[in-house]
Amino acid sequence: MIDEYGVQSSWLDSDDQPQHATDETVRRVRELAGRPPADLADTGPVVTRPGRATGLRGEVTCEDGSRFTLDDVVPDDAPLGYHALTTAAGTTRRLVVSPGRCFVPERQSWGWAVQLYAALSSGSAGIGDLADLRTLREWTEAAGGGFLVVNPLHAVAPVTPVESSPYLPATRRFRNPLYLRVDGAAPHRPDVIDRDAVWAEKLGLLRRRFDAEASRPDAAFTAWRAEQGEALERFATWSVLCEEHGGDWRAWPEALRDPASSAVAEAVATRQDDVAFHAWLQWLLAEQLREATGDLTVIQDLPIGVSGGGADAWARQDVLAIGATVGAPPDALNTVGQDWSSPPFVPWRLQAADYEPFVQSVRATIAGAGGLRIDHVMGLFRLWWIPEGSAATDGCYVRYPSDDLLDIVCLESHRAGAVVVGEDLGTVEDGVREALAERGILGYRVLWFEDDEPETWPAGSLAAVTTHDLPTVPGLVTGSDVDDVLAASDMTPDDVRAGRASMLEQLARAGATPADGVDAAVAKVYARLGGAPSLLLALAIEDALGQERRPNVPGTDHTQRDNWSLPLPVPVDRLEEAPGPAAVVAAVTAHRQG
Known part of the structure; x- marks a missing residue:
């Protein structure tokens, strides 16, 4: 049942058993979502495709300034993009014309799934960086691979303690300066990545370089900064305020909590050099990422949300449900449910x-990379809202305008020539995978969870043995993963x-x-994966290098375990010397060669 607030109070769980939210949960979620305005259907954006009826008439001004007349049906030759429709009544609405299908590769390829922070080389200053990504790219290309899948590279608050989870960023629009390769930073390889120490060293070096170059500003940076517009300036402003008031805007002086306030303008008026510095860091990241990826597809991860105290939440309070977080109900991945600490978009406010x-x-x-992995893609259809102070089990679903959101993904994919993967693990309702397939969004097939043989998996998928949240093959074989999880989590033995x-x-x-033994098991498992017709075959670098500990145990944090902080056991500039990766590639490609 779905009510006018978009709240779905009944659903089927991962075992297809009916579940129902409590009346109190439904009441609180409705209160947080708010009632949608009655005229939203007549004033909100229209997302459509060429050849489709809209029921609307008027003049359309396209992004490039060209015009066409809309008479109900969108012309077949209508430009794709974000346009403005002015109706006969004089109202203006956004008209989004999507191709309705993503860019899809023509041929099957294999690639490595890598946590970039873990991929240190002999030149890394305590954390894997964009120069290391270039090394990985060149190594992958030389071996015949077609892509890399990396963790989210988004920025966190520029203060200590530095957030370690890539899936709880401050923003999904800007990147993390920790990933910059910085001249002068001392190469070292820790047992556990210390982001606080890395940031302190890199920040000092970067600031000295910026100050030294301030008298001769780079014309390329100046032009790039102007192109980014208000979004970059607001992010840089947030970064400066973080340095003074802490990384959570909700704890700032009240006058600074509104990004458009005069108090914010006054607070940064004397710190324009600092604002420019944080904008400059983003320019360096864009430049280094471009050099790192080259022509190889690098599939970047889009987290399901952002930190409630971060830059995007500060800048877009008007569209978020402050007082709720998103997560997942109990399922095979985590039997006690999950709370990911990110506030959700309110569907009607997003519209x-x-x-x-x-x-x-x-x-x-x-x-800059050519690929997108949408974490928990089911969140484009519905999200598990958890009211503040409630357990992860005490939530309910809220519906989203999935057709519109998916077609926007198609448009962005088409424009960038980027493959899109939807991570559809956990509780997946009927119709989700069909909607993804219709639009060319590749689904996920993980060997640990699949009952069917890989040969029967759909071509429109990314196939993998495991994920960053699941046991590595070495950890499974030795049994050490069980001990690791029990030591860190609340899951029962x-x-x-x-x-x-x-x-x-x-x-x-x-x-x-x-x-x-580990080596034989890894080879046999990846030989089995190689039988899948999936367009993308993702090979976990941890499996190839014999790493027993998984990158993350869901439901735990840094006080319980070194999540998101475990370096790979082999420097990435010495991967050619390691026998494991070549053996995995040989195993996964033998089926096709045979």
């Missing part, structure tokens, strides 16, 4: 904002061991057992 916050997030994440038993069954179907 009233012409979807612009969503457009900017998608476009910025695709930029029975649940964790049952999960391992299920994955060991998949290992057995590949003809492997723990008695075979």
Whole structure:
């Protein structure tokens, strides 16, 4: 049942069992969402495709300044893009014309799934960076690979303690300066990545360089900064205010919590050099990313949301449900549910904002790399809202205008020539995968979860053995992953061991057992994966290098475990010397060669 607020109070869980939200949860979620305005359908944006009826008439002014007349049906030759429709009544609405289908590669390829922060080389200053991404790209290309999948590279608050989770960024529009390769930073390789120390060193070096060059500003930076417009200036302003007042705007002096206030303008009036510095960091990131990716497709990850205290939440308070967070109900991945600490978009407020916050997030994440992975793609259909102070189990779903959001993704993919992958793991309602396939958005197939043989998986998918939230093959084979999870999480021993038993069954179907040892098990599992017709075959670098600990245990934080902070065991500029990666590539490609 879905009410006028978009609240879905009943649903089927991951075991297809009916579930119902409590009356109190529904009441609180309705209060947080607010009632949509009655005229939204007549004033909000129209997302459509060439050849479709709209029921509207008027003059359309296109992005490039050209015009055409809309008489209900969108002309087949109508330009794709974000246009303005002026009706006969004189009202103006955004008209989004989408191709309705994403860019899709023509041929199957394999590539590495890598946590960039973990991919240190002999030249890295305590964390994997964009120069290391270039090394990975060149190594992958030389071996015949077609892509890389990397963790989110988005910025966090520029203060300590530095947020370690790539999935809780301050923004989905700008990148993290920690990933800059900085001249003068001392190369070192820690056992556990210390982001606070890395940031302190890089910040000092970058600021000295910026100050030294201030007397001769770079014309390219000046032009780039002007092109980015208000979004960049607001982000840089937020960064400066963070340095003085802390990384959570909700704890700032009240007068600074409104980004458009005179108090904010006054606070940064004497710190324009600092604002310019943070804008300059983003320019350096754009330049280094372009050099790192070259012509290889690098699939960047779009997190489901942002930190409630971060830059995007500060800048777009008007579209967020402050007082709620998103997560997931209990499922096979986590039996106690998950709370990801990100405030959700209010669906009708997002529409009233012409979807612009969503457009900017998608476009910025695709930029410069040629691929997009949408974390928890089911969130474009519905999101699990958890009212503040409630357990992850005490939430309910809120529906989103999925057709519009998916067609916007198609438009951005088409413009960038970027492949799009939708991470559709967990509780997936009927119709989601069909909607993704219709639009050329590749689904996810993870060997640990699939009952069907890889040969039967759809071509329109990315196939993998595991993910950053699941056991590595070495950790599964040795059993060390069980101990790791039990030491860090609240999951019960029975649940964790049952999960391992299920994955060991998949290992057995590949003809492997723990008695075979890690190397043999990895080779057999990836040989089985190689039978999939999936367009993209993602190989976990941790498996290839024998790493037992997974990057992250869901439902835990840095006080319980070194999530998102474990370096790869081999420097990325020495991967050619390691036998594991070549063996994995040989295993996954043998099926096709045979």
